[in-house]
Amino acid sequence: MAQAAIELIGINKSFGAVRANRDINLEIARGTIHGIVGENGAGKSTLMSILYGFYQADSGEIHVGGQPASIKTPNDAIALGIGMVHQHFMLVDNFSVLENVILGAESDALLKKSIAKARSELERLEREYGLEVDPDAIIEELPVGLQQRVEILKALYRGAEILILDEPTGVLTPAEADHLFRILKQLKEQGKTVVLITHKLREIMAITDTVSVMRQGTMVATRETKKTTVGELAELMVGRRVLLRVEKGEAEAGGIKLAVKNLTVKDSRGVTVVDDVSFDLRAGEIVGIAGVAGNGQSELLEAISGIRHAVSGSVMLDGKPIDLTGAADPGELRERGLAHVPEDRHHVGLVLAFEENENSILGYHDDERYLKGPFLNIDAIRDDAKDKITKYDIRPADCRLRTANFSGGNQQKIVLAREMEQDPGVLIVGQPTRGVDVGAIEFIHKRLIAMRDQGKAVLVVSVELDEIRSLSDRILVMFAGRIVGERGPEATEGELGLLMAGVEHQEAAE
Amino acid sequence: MSTPYAKLPGWADYGLIPVINLFVAFVVAGFVVMLVGENPLRAAAILVEGAFGRGQGIAFTLYYATTFIFSGLSVAVAVHCGLFNIGGEGQGYIAGLGIGVVCLAFDSVLPWWLTFPLAIIAAAAMGALWALIPAYLQAKRGSHIVITTIMFNFIAASVMVYMLVDVLKPAGSMAPQTRNFLEGGQLPKLNWIIELFGAKIRSAPLNVTFLLALVMAFLVWLLIWRTKLGYEMRTYGHSPKAARYAGISETRIIIIAMLISGALAGMMALNPVMGDQHNVALDFVSGAGFVGIAVALMGRSHPVGIVLAAILFGMLYQGGAELAFEMPAISRDMIVIIQGLVILFAGALEHMFRPHIQALFASISPRTVGIEAVKGKGA
Numbered sequence: 001m002a003q004a005a006i007e008l009i010g011i012n013k014s015f016g017a018v019r020a021n022r023d024i025n026l027e028i029a030r031g032t033i034h035g036i037v038g039e040n041g042a043g044k045s046t047l048m049s050i051l052y053g054f055y056q057a058d059s060g061e062i063h064v065g066g067q068p069a070s071i072k073t074p075n076d077a078i079a080l081g082i083g084m085v086h087q088h089f090m091l092v093d094n095f096s097v098l099e100n101v102i103l104g105a106e107s108d109a110l111l112k113k114s115i116a117k118a119r120s121e122l123e124r125l126e127r128e129y130g131l132e133v134d135p136d137a138i139i140e141e142l143p144v145g146l147q148q149r150v151e152i153l154k155a156l157y158r159g160a161e162i163l164i165l166d167e168p169t170g171v172l173t174p175a176e177a178d179h180l181f182r183i184l185k186q187l188k189e190q191g192k193t194v195v196l197i198t199h200k201l202r203e204i205m206a207i208t209d210t211v212s213v214m215r216q217g218t219m220v221a222t223r224e225t226k227k228t229t230v231g232e233l234a235e236l237m238v239g240r241r242v243l244l245r246v247e248k249g250e251a252e253a254g255g256i257k258l259a260v261k262n263l264t265v266k267d268s269r270g271v272t273v274v275d276d277v278s279f280d281l282r283a284g285e286i287v288g289i290a291g292v293a294g295n296g297q298s299e300l301l302e303a304i305s306g307i308r309h310a311v312s313g314s315v316m317l318d319g320k321p322i323d324l325t326g327a328a329d330p331g332e333l334r335e336r337g338l339a340h341v342p343e344d345r346h347h348v349g350l351v352l353a354f355e356e357n358e359n360s361i362l363g364y365h366d367d368e369r370y371l372k373g374p375f376l377n378i379d380a381i382r383d384d385a386k387d388k389i390t391k392y393d394i395r396p397a398d399c400r401l402r403t404a405n406f407s408g409g410n411q412q413k414i415v416l417a418r419e420m421e422q423d424p425g426v427l428i429v430g431q432p433t434r435g436v437d438v439g440a441i442e443f444i445h446k447r448l449i450a451m452r453d454q455g456k457a458v459l460v461v462s463v464e465l466d467e468i469r470s471l472s473d474r475i476l477v478m479f480a481g482r483i484v485g486e487r488g489p490e491a492t493e494g495e496l497g498l499l500m501a502g503v504e505h506q507e508a509a510e
Numbered sequence: 511m512s513t514p515y516a517k518l519p520g521w522a523d524y525g526l527i528p529v530i531n532l533f534v535a536f537v538v539a540g541f542v543v544m545l546v547g548e549n550p551l552r553a554a555a556i557l558v559e560g561a562f563g564r565g566q567g568i569a570f571t572l573y574y575a576t577t578f579i580f581s582g583l584s585v586a587v588a589v590h591c592g593l594f595n596i597g598g599e600g601q602g603y604i605a606g607l608g609i610g611v612v613c614l615a616f617d618s619v620l621p622w623w624l625t626f627p628l629a630i631i632a633a634a635a636m637g638a639l640w641a642l643i644p645a646y647l648q649a650k651r652g653s654h655i656v657i658t659t660i661m662f663n664f665i666a667a668s669v670m671v672y673m674l675v676d677v678l679k680p681a682g683s684m685a686p687q688t689r690n691f692l693e694g695g696q697l698p699k700l701n702w703i704i705e706l707f708g709a710k711i712r713s714a715p716l717n718v719t720f721l722l723a724l725v726m727a728f729l730v731w732l733l734i735w736r737t738k739l740g741y742e743m744r745t746y747g748h749s750p751k752a753a754r755y756a757g758i759s760e761t762r763i764i765i766i767a768m769l770i771s772g773a774l775a776g777m778m779a780l781n782p783v784m785g786d787q788h789n790v791a792l793d794f795v796s797g798a799g800f801v802g803i804a805v806a807l808m809g810r811s812h813p814v815g816i817v818l819a820a821i822l823f824g825m826l827y828q829g830g831a832e833l834a835f836e837m838p839a840i841s842r843d844m845i846v847i848i849q850g851l852v853i854l855f856a857g858a859l860e861h862m863f864r865p866h867i868q869a870l871f872a873s874i875s876p877r878t879v880g881i882e883a884v885k886g887k888g889a
Contacts (some may be wrong), residue, residue: 261880305755307755328758330755330757331756331757331758332757334757340755342755344751347751348749348752350752351745351748351752352748352749353748354744361754362752362756363756364758365756366738366743366757373740375732375737376736378736
């Protein structure tokens with residue numbers, strides 16, 4: 001085995017009483033791609049933050065290139081040749097690529113010299129690693145895939161020998177992800193070391209040499225990728241066997257519950273984000289809307305559920321129109337049997353500062369079951385919340401606990417329980433399993449299928465292609481605000497990926 | 511990244527931390543006292559003695575506290591709805607006009623217990639009215655409530671100068687104030703309650719408005735945590751997006767919350783106007799509306815906390831006056847410095863000691879903070 005680029009010995013880190021990392025030992029070999037997988041909250045981010053100097057470990061040692069290293073700030077990490085590409089890019093949107101690359105690494109008080117130097121250096125890096133980006137392009141005008149390349153260039157410009165990537169493919173199309181993987185392989189061939197943090201097991205299998213699995217703050221296993229399987233990794237992550245694909249029968253689609261016709265939505269700047277979208281949703285089927293984040297799916301959901309105003313078009317719920325141009329009232333839609341699990345549970349679907357039971361009535365707080373005149377019927381609300389906690393196995397089973405203190409998966413269950421238990425005719429779900437751990441994903445998928453089997457109409461929007469493919473009876477693909485294709489669940493990933501990238505769409509235009 | 515700190519048990523959150531903050535504020539204030547060449551321990555003793563030492567002092571402390579309870583509740587109600595109403599000063603001031611009109615009209619014909627309810631309604635209505643315009647502008651036009659409410663303080667001040675000097679001032683009087691109210695416009699004192707405990711009171715302005723303040727504190731608690739309206743206000747206050755999602759009308763909830771907040775601010779005028787001075791004088795609010803902000807901050811927008819914080823500030827007012835009297839080197843402005851330090855440590859720097867205390871608690875007994883209490887944002 002090659003010499004270790006990084007060695008972590010006995011790393012411990014606690015936040016208050018929570019032990020985010022317990023006695024972690026990890027050796028990352030030079031010139032390899034090393035994957036780190038684990039559920040949300042398993043401690044992956046904390047570990048990498050320690051390595052990059054955001055946090056200090058409570059105890060333990062870090063060795064870089066065989067030498068003990070003290071990493072107190074990100075600058076220390078950079079000096080040791082460690083670079084990080086964050087999940088959320090740290091770029092200045094209205095700066096050019098070049099300006100972003102030299103930001104914080106300017107060599108002179110005057111920029112002219114640094115820029116000239118950076119330009120030639122950047123060109124060399126781009127050539128060497130196949131990272132083509134126009135150095136003078138403005139960041140906000142670049143697609144996310146290219147923005148990510150800028151992040152990588154930034155790290156390389158600072159002399160990174162070890163590159164940490166945190167969930168790098170979350171925002172990419174399959175094609176962009178493939179390109180990223182090619183870049184990573186090229187980096188590896190040039191002798192760089194890559195650490196890939198992800199929860200997508202397929203990526204791990206596709207690209208890494210070694211994979212380490214974390215669970216609840218501990219490092220449970222390190223495997224050679226070639227000698228392991230997706231099933232084994234999933235089991236290690238969760239600590240038990242999981243079904244990776246939901247089992248479901250044939251859909252028995254009934255009458256049309258929701259009819260969307262020529263729906264057009266503009267955002268606050270007047271840009272058309274949903275462009276002339278039409279589709280039907282029938283009772284007893286799940287329709288999935290696939291697409292790369294930011295292609296109008298979120299706005300489509302918001303328009304249908306009455307949160308966002310539409311410019312034109314119509315939506316019929318059970319044959320009766322929804323008022324879209326005025327202030328469509330989400331409360332009224334709920335009464336008409338349209339339940340909505342929003343994409344952003346932290347700011348929209350839940351009030352994190354509330355107790356769990358208070359969130360379990362959000363949006364249904366007008367329901368007389370929960371009221372006694374103008375007063376809240378606290379007993380009824382808490383009893384109701386306890387029922388849902390039992391039924392949906394929400395943990396910890398404490399309806400008085402602040403919602404922020406539940407894990408992502410359990411928060412999502414709180415929202416789902418609230419919306420599903422109202423027995424709606426139509427259920428609209430945005431990103432059903434974003435930030436949700438593998439165990440809860442299985443549960444949520446089963447519930448959605450169960451809804452369908454009860455004859456409900458379910459609309460699912462997700463950026464996880466696997467999820468769309470395993471749940472949906474029909475798949476609609478959105479690109480640039482339009483629906484660019486409809487496929488059955490048997491559609492291949494490649495086919496959907498091309499649609500998501502707008503390829504077919506553009507070909508037609510050419 | 512979400513705050514990587516575990517939650518504290520309630521008693522530490524609401525009891526220990528404010529006490530520590532207060533203690534530090536007093537220590538720093540002590541240095542200031544030393545700086546002017548006085549003995550800080552003696553100063554502290556005089557302050558506490560002046561506020562709680564004799565029945566007289568207690569009555570004054572509670573009298574000041576009464577006003578602060580109203581203004582603190584006013585700020586807190588708005589804060590629960592995510593609004594920062596710093597117009598309590600103006601809302602309370604203008605409410606004096608309503609009280610004045612009621613008292614001047616009825617003080618000769620009605621007994622106090624009939625004038626009082628009318629005056630409460632008038633005070634609440636005027637305060638609410640003064641809050642309504644900024645509320646409407648915020649809800650409909652997006653004008654920032656902080657800016658508009660503070661500007662309305664100035665408008666209120668100007669209106670009151672005009673009303674008191676040109677309209678309500680009795681002919682021939684030199685003072686810019688209304689005539690004194692008769693019996694029917696004067697609220698009974700509550701000093702006898704303190705005298706029950708054996709203390710002697712010469713004369714102190716503590717009056718029945720104190721009881722009204724306690725009732726309002728309870729009603730605010732009921733409103734915020736036990737009614738549908740309070741639920742909607744809290745939802746909007748924590749997350750306007752979640753409120754939109756839940757079908758709560760933004761316009762409606764902003765206006766209602768500000769009306770209630772304004773009404774509470776208005777009621778604080780009852781205490782000095784009907785309870786003490788028995789007239790409406792220029793600048794009778796004298797900053798109590800702003801103290802309400804500090805009271806609400808320190809009381810963590812909870813009625814119980816507000817009542818306690820109001821008493822603390824009442825103590826600073828009363829004890830501070832005694833201190834200025836006993837120690838000539840310490841002027842009235844020194845008291846303002848001490849109050850400022852309390853606000854600084856209890857309000858603005860509220861989170862300064864929190865992480866350390868949380869770490870301490872976690873190391874002593876992990877149970878109390880709950881192991882599953884925090885999920886740091888995972889990878």
